[in-house]
Amino acid sequence: MTYPLDLPAPVPLMLRRLLQHRRPLLLQGPMGPFFARLAAWLEQQGAKPYKVNFNGGDQWFYRRARTYAYRGRHEDLDAWLASFVVLHRIDALVLFGQHRPVHELARAVAARLSLPVFVFEEGYLRPDYITLEEGGVNGLSSVPKSAEALRFMPDEPPASRPQPVAASFARMAWYATCYSVAMWVARPVFAHHVYHRPLHPLTQALAWLRGGWRKLWHGWTQRDVWARLCAQERHKRYFVLPLQVHNDSQMQHYSPYPSVEAVIDEVMASFARHAPADEWLVIKHHPMDRAYRCYARHIAQRQRQWGLQDRVLYVHDVHLPTLLRHARGVVTVNSTVGLQALYHKVPVLTLGACFYAIDGLVHAGPLARFWREPGRVDEALYQRLRHYLLRTNQINGSFYGRLPGLPQGPVAVPDTEEATQWPSVISQPVPLEAAEGGGAPGWRALPMQVVASPQIGATVAEAPARASARASARQ
Structure with a gap:
């Protein structure tokens, strides 16, 4: 995928790319309130962000509207997430930590449904930046891998220096403590959650x-x-x-x-x-x-x-x-x-x-x-x-400090053919109001007959049968 790199950008290109998607689904973020702050900013820009919480730590730091809790088994998440995406007309996934177990599975679902995935990461350029890339970060980054490609692109130095972000190690430690305590206390509610590392x-x-x-x-x-x-x-x-x-x-x-x-x-x-x-x-x-x-x-x-x-x-x-x-x-x-x-x-x-x-x-x-x-x-x-x-992908800010790279005013999103680079195979027959309901405790609460596309019709329509088969096998 190619991006117009010569556009004047009040914010990095990847953040403007995210704003082209009006119904993003936020999965797990950094420990702390960053995803809640991001969601508030997305709402100011006219988007309707959704969120899925997977444990008590997620729940503690994110309690906004359109929040859902997944309490099912990890092996059932594939079908549940596919149906959730279709019912709520999700047009992008947003996550932090691309190799967490739930995110490995979510990225596979997104690939099947032709959904873009936006991945946050610590800044490539430290200390005043965080990273946002489409498709993946680090080893999955879309950064040009050849000197020839870089030399061919326009060389535009930044117009100003980054503002200090006041990141605090003590604040990060406090967020980690709160997250681990909330995760531990809520274990009976999220009994099947698979976290990427021990967090007692x-x-x-x-x-x-x-x-x-x-x-x-x-x-x-x-x-x-x-x-x-x-x-x-x-x-x-x-x-x-x-x-x-x-x-x-x-x-x-x-x-x-x-x-x-x-x-x-x-x-x-x-x-x-x-x-x-x-x-x-x-x-x-x-x-x-x-x-x-x-x-x-x-x-x-x-x-x-x-x-x-x-x-x-x-x-x-x-x-x-x-x-x-x-x-x-x-x-x-x-x-x-x-x-x-x-x-x-x-x-x-x-x-x-x-x-x-x-x-x-x-x-x-x-x-x-x-x-x-x-x-x-x-x-x-x-x-x-x-x-x-x-x-392109460095946002002036910190997960544990200030976020000057998220401007308060409206952000101009380029109206180009680039918005159609991700041809989602999801049909959109569900009225907008129908997708604004309360939390969904599991896949059984999600109708399966909302998919018209033959490319994913089998994937989602067969989800109840496949989940029931898993349940029978466990008995």
């Missing part, structure tokens, strides 16, 4: 306490590390390996490594064999994984194995931009830290599938060569990529 409130509280203690401990024990890294003799004399969260979907779906430990092992072994003897390797822990993982023992074992006791540093809460400015290069699986490194003109090598792994922008490899010949960053190409991201 007690274990989460203990984890956050452990994370707080580790932050204080590392701040004290590593108080002299910063002076060593910023010393003049160390400038451009070390490489950085930024670790990713252990259960990051980027690591699980777009990485050749089974674990973070496997990444550490390969990078340290290669560094020991091929890096100049006077270079250092700085391994930076991810701040969001502080409460759940510590790799100090594992790294110490590999230091002894490879004779790297004096050449590898394992650091925690250091100022990332400053760390990058002094680095000679960055090795990452597919973290957006790579984009930050490119911004600071630091060469990058990616080890996994990554949307910004563009020939001519990142090092082509192999890793053994990168240690000795990291090369230089093509600044003009990076700026083209950055400008493309800003005008």
Whole structure:
């Protein structure tokens, strides 16, 4: 799909694309009130957003009109969601976390029904942005994957700098606590929900306490590390390996490594064999994984194995931009830290599938060569990529702070043939008023005879029989 990139855009193109759909269905969002705020903004723009809640945490943060609770089994969600989409004339899905179990299934339903899927994600450009893409993010991103494509597009720098978003770690922790408690309390109501990770409130509280203690401990024990890294003799004399969260979907779906430990092992072994003897390797822990993982023992074992006791540093809460400015290069699986490194003109090598792994922008490899010949960053190409991201999929805002990228006034949506790029196979015989009823407890409350299209008629019309068959099999 191609987009008109030369239109003047008060908001990014993907957000204007979302506004072309008047009856979007919101599924799970980030922990907190972001989806409720988004729905309020969509209503101001004339849309009628719907929402499906899957657990008590969803319910706690989203209690607006046109909200439905799905309490059925995960294996029945396919038929339920297909019928819901048809009955309520849904014309787009909106979600956060494309690989969550409910969203994997929802994206498959959307593909069958030719519905666009809009996916939110943390910002590709940090810290003042969040990401919205159509079709998928990260490994499923629609960002051009070639230097030629980027150079062919108009290069339009942003008209102004982003406004501060006042994101707060304490606010995010509070949202996570409220979400996990509400999810736990409402377990009897949502007994069959399949969440993408454990979220017991007690274990989460203990984890956050452990994370707080580790932050204080590392701040004290590593108080002299910063002076060593910023010393003049160390400038451009070390490489950085930024670790990713252990259960990051980027690591699980777009990485050749089974674990973070496997990444550490390969990078340290290669560094020991091929890096100049006077270079250092700085391994930076991810701040969001502080409460759940510590790799100090594992790294110490590999230091002894490879004779790297004096050449590898394992650091925690250091100022990332400053760390990058002094680095000679960055090795990452597919973290957006790579984009930050490119911004600071630091060469990058990616080890996994990554949307910004563009020939001519990142090092082509192999890793053994990168240690000795990291090369230089093509600044003009990076700026083209950055400008493309800003005008297409980066929204000035935070899931846990301010949202200046959602303007209060009406947003002009381009009236072009692009609006028909998604030819939905759903027929629309249901009167608008008929779709404005109350919550639907399960698929049985949804009529199945509203579908006229032969492409999905069988899918939805046979849903009661297929769900009844599953129920019989469970008895």
